[in-house]
Amino acid sequence: MALPRDSSFDEECMRLAIRASEQALEAGNMPFGATLARGGAVLHVAQNHQLTGADLMAHAEVELVREVSARHGADALKGTTVYASGEPCAMCSGTMFWAGVTRVVFAATQDDIIAALGGAALPIRTAAVLAEAEPAVLVEGDEQQRPAAVAVLQRFAQHAKGRT
């Protein structure tokens, strides 16, 4: 049932997610972004709003689900792929599952995120959270764009250090 993968489209979607992570950083939020796509079309790009929204749930992937389902209904995310600049946490993994997302691609890993940002940590891997999900969700790492995503996390950490 899997559609043929277009790796240049995958790359572009991840580039958009990493750009959204930079925009989140510049807006004063946690440095994460996510792109939603299906059938070779980008449907939406979202970014983290945790700090400016004073909303502990406003991770990029949750924002993606909220924004798309508010606009297009709860079924609008079925069969989609999410490209996340950082490996989704358990909250986000569960949210994407209930929304019907069937493929997740991430750049920076949980270890990258924890090493760069510190603080409270929920390190379970996305693939472990979703391992027994039914219907199944495919989880993939994007090694090629991982350094670009990690660079944004490190910029955030430097900014944070500059403020203390």
Place this chain on the structure above:
Amino acid sequence: MALPRDSSFDEECMRLAIRASEQALEAGNMPFGATLARGGAVLHVAQNHQLTGADLMAHAEVELVREVSARHGADALKGTTVYASGEPCAMCSGTMFWAGVTRVVFAATQDDIIAALGGAALPIRTAAVLAEAEPAVLVEGDEQQRPAAVAVLQRFAQHAKGRT
């Protein structure tokens, strides 16, 4: 650091969660409820609003976090206990972790929920999601009130069958 446990208070909190699960069922929602408590005081009781709210994220535990943090700020759930009528899914487990909940008690298990309700399933256990969480979250099952929570799930399943 753990406060001494008052088992009759724990029982009362779970009773409130199970009552909320019945109210959710009667309101046409998925049959789940949750109670928030700290230091021997009940802070809030929430119920599922997935169906009436057309909101795939409106599980009882997410509603609890949303309602309390909207009213009292993002720090209001730090160091609390959540009593859930059904074992929290990965989305809810992650949400409670980010909110600062430090203890989770559930009655019906993931297996009970899947056996009664069927459908899409994200069966990872709450304790597995939170196993490496830092700060740690204590996860406990309430075997004594599990049958009462399961009975509500079965009433829901019977209602659902009656409608098809």
